[in-house]
Amino acid sequence: MTDAAQSGVIVNVDDYPGGLNACLEAVLMVADRPQTADDLARVFGVGESDVESALASMAARYDEELRGFELRRTARGWQFANRAEFEPVVAAFVTDGQTARLSQAALEALAIIAYKQPVTRAQVAAIRGVNSDGVIRSLAVRGLVREEGVDPDSRAALLVTSGLFLEKMGIDSLDQLPSLAPFLPPSVAAAEA
Structure with a gap:
């Protein structure tokens, strides 16, 4: 309101x-x-x-x-x-001259969104254990994530990575993201398999 x-x-x-x-x-x-x-x-x-x-x-x-x-x-x-077709233009303008690296918090949120997408802000916050609205807003301003659709249960906006994210990662699709298995504890890795 x-x-x-x-x-x-x-x-x-x-x-x-x-x-x-x-x-x-x-x-x-x-x-x-x-x-x-x-x-x-x-x-x-x-x-x-x-x-x-x-x-x-x-x-x-x-x-x-x-x-x-x-x-x-x-x-x-x-x-x-x-408009979606102008996303590359807007991203170029917004990120022009920005050489600052992503903070640890932003990297955590970006990783969660990349691997769990589509995901809501609340789900990102629950995984990280802290409010993540600021870092998600920063990621959106940089053009790395965007809203796409709504969660049918909560009606919250769903977050996904953008084409710019794939470009910056040097990959063509999310299928090319490295596996998380080597970084998970053995009990979690077994449950994920």
């Missing part, structure tokens, strides 16, 4: 140039997580169906205009995202 929705503030969209569409764009552009049509409707004091219709129309218009971004509807709500 947005902060405005939680505080009960209602914005009159007719007071702003571009009306509802422009207000939706402005909010979704700065939102750090997907927003539901219900929450947006409450903030703007309009019907949920009006918000759904406006969002669907905007998404279609962005598709027609071949923008570098899209308005995506996910299980958790609506959000702006770069």
Whole structure:
């Protein structure tokens, strides 16, 4: 839920140039997580169906205009995202000049995602024993992991490695990842086999 929705503030969209569409764009552009049509409707004091219709129309218009971004509807709500075909461009920009190595925590989270994918943030945290949201966000910014789908039980976003991860690892598919068996205790290795 947005902060405005939680505080009960209602914005009159007719007071702003571009009306509802422009207000939706402005909010979704700065939102750090997907927003539901219900929450947006409450903030703007309009019907949920009006918000759904406006969002669907905007998404279609962005598709027609071949923008570098899209308005995506996910299980958790609506959000702006770069189009998948522009991932190499975005990754090159985000990582330009970054020579810093991954931290131990980031390497741990990346290994868990690589070997257990698809996996939720909560599952990564449970395996590591600590909250991993910050390191996962860092991995996503670097273009090494991405969200793909939702867990049917928890409705949480599923994390997978990206094409950039494979490229950086120098492999063509996840099947080429080295086996973990030599690093596991004998009892665990036997159970995994």
